[in-house]
Amino acid sequence: MGDLSQNFSRQEFACRCGCGQAAVKNELITKLQQVRDNFGPLRVTSGYRCEEHNRLQGGTPGSAHRVGLAVDLECTIGLSRYLLVARLMEAGFKRIGIGKNFVHADLDETKPKPSIWTY
Numbered sequence: 001m002g003d004l005s006q007n008f009s010r011q012e013f014a015c016r017c018g019c020g021q022a023a024v025k026n027e028l029i030t031k032l033q034q035v036r037d038n039f040g041p042l043r044v045t046s047g048y049r050c051e052e053h054n055r056l057q058g059g060t061p062g063s064a065h066r067v068g069l070a071v072d073l074e075c076t077i078g079l080s081r082y083l084l085v086a087r088l089m090e091a092g093f094k095r096i097g098i099g100k101n102f103v104h105a106d107l108d109e110t111k112p113k114p115s116i117w118t119y
Contacts, residue, residue: 005033013047013071017056022048024068028107031091032071039087045102046072062110064095070106072099085116 002009008029014022024047036042049057049065064070075081081103088096088105095111097104099119 004029007033007036007041008044012044013068015048015050015053016046017050017053019050019053021050022068024048025107028069028071031093031107032105034091035084035087035093038090039084043074044071045074046070064106064108064111067108069108070104072102072104074101075103076101 002012004010004013004024010022010024013024014020032042046057046065047070048068049059049063051066054061054063054066059065073084075084081098084103085096085098088103093105093107094113094115095106095108096116097119098116104119
């Protein structure tokens with residue numbers, strides 16, 4: 001059981017630099033729980049990022065990770081990426097990035113949407 005939702009914990013979304021910050025928005029968690037309920041287990045590889053960690057990861061200064069509206073989810077198989085993207089769109093995500101080993105999803109209303117891109 002998670003402390004943010006049935007299946008997600010604050011620790012999963014904490015900045016990976018060790019600072020422990022995890023200012024993730026409830027809207028993101030609610031939609032991710034919906035995706036998890038329809039897709040199956042999800043592994044968060046990047047949630048909230050402090051300014052320094054975001055810079056070190058090559059994130060843009062205005063990254064949705066910085067404001068708790070973005071998540072990267074481990075996804076290494078093509079069919080799984082396809083199914084995950086479909087579940088993300090069903091849940092209302094309109095900004096999705098597809099990488100070799102992960103899928104990025106965010107709810108940042110200040111960014112262009114709808115948009116799907118590759119890394």
